[in-house]
Amino acid sequence: MxxxxxxxxxxxxxxxxxxxxxxxxxxxxxxxxxxxxxxxxxxxxxxxxxxxxxxxxxxxxxxxxxxxxxxxxxxxAHQKMSSKSMNWLSFTQEMEARGVTIKNYELHVSWVFPDEQVANFFDIKPDKKVMKLERLRGNPQEPFVYFVSYFHPRIGLTSDDDFKRPLYEMLEQEHYVVATLSKEEISARTADRFIANKLEIEVDSPILFRKRFVFDQAERPIEYNLGYYKAESFVYTVESKRTP
The missing domain is CATH 1.10.10.10 (Winged helix-like DNA-binding domain superfamily/Winged helix DNA-binding domain)
Structure with missing residues (x-):
């Protein structure tokens, strides 16, 4: 130019x-x-x-x-991605609806013993292994969110499942599990060394931390999800309606 x-x-x-x-x-x-x-x-x-x-x-x-x-x-400046609490979708569907191309930088599947919080949420014994899915995701230029998901053993997920697909679409079509309800906790915190390395930011940089509890149609727990978002790249929007 x-x-x-x-x-x-x-x-x-x-x-x-x-x-x-x-x-x-x-x-x-x-x-x-x-x-x-x-x-x-x-x-x-x-x-x-x-x-x-x-x-x-x-x-x-x-x-x-x-x-x-x-x-x-x-x-x-980085264009900030937006997530809304209404019309809840998977992350991939949220971003596709906004015309954002998503890139998977890392994807890891493992079987682990749940910690106390995960075991209590699933109402299972801590000596029963659960699937752990870790994904580092972002746009083609950079990663901006690191997800850690744990799934209830009854779903029957295996390492052969295609986790590159929209998650809740895959659960419904392949395992007949319909994610219907999401309860979330959102907080601000600083990045430790592990998260800073994943998101390519400085240690102690601000991040948005989202904890999501996902249930099926019978309100049975199916996913315990932790999301660590690069603060400069993400805005979380809440829409509320007042009942007269």
Whole structure:
């Protein structure tokens, strides 16, 4: 893209630069995370003062289109993914409904002895193994959520099941288990070393933690799910209606 502005135009320089930056950050390489040219270089290329350049950049930072990283530079802000509590869907279905392409970065299946919380939720003995599913997911540019799911043994899941499919669709079509009710607990916390490594963030960075309890049509527990979301990439929206 040609980085030029018209110094003879009646349009103020900072407005021209702002419009130029809006077009620049639409380019695939910047959407993918490439840093913008540094302020000194941009000022030289456009033949403007750094004050004028900063005025334009500050406007886009205020609009949350750009983000500044100390000692790194300026880059396109991550588009925040949104999840709503109404019309509950699987994560894959939620993202597909918003036109977001999902990439599985990691997928691990194992059989483990449940801890006390999982055993109590399923009402089983702690010496009975349950299936554990771990998935690191995100968009094509980066991972933004790490899921850990435990499933009740009666479902009959095996490592041969296709967990790349939408989870609740697979449960219904392959195991005749219909996920009907979800109860959730949402909290804010900081990332420990393990989660920080998964989400490619700094230790102690803020994350959104969601605990989900899933039940079938008979209100029997089927899934105990933990979700760790990169805070800068995700917004959780709650819709409520007041009964007259």
């Amino acid at each position: 040609n980085l030029t502005i018209d110094h003879q135009s009646t349009i103020p320089l900072h407005i021209q630069v702002e419009n130029l930056l809006r077009e620049l950050i639409k380019q695939p390489e910047y959407q993918a995370g490439k840093l913008l040219p540094n302020e000194m270089e941009l000022s030289r290329i456009l033949a403007i003062s750094r004050t004028t350049l900063r005025q334009a950049i500050n406007k886009l930072v205020y609009e949350e289109l750009l983000v500044r990283k100390k000692r790194l530079g300026t880059k396109v």
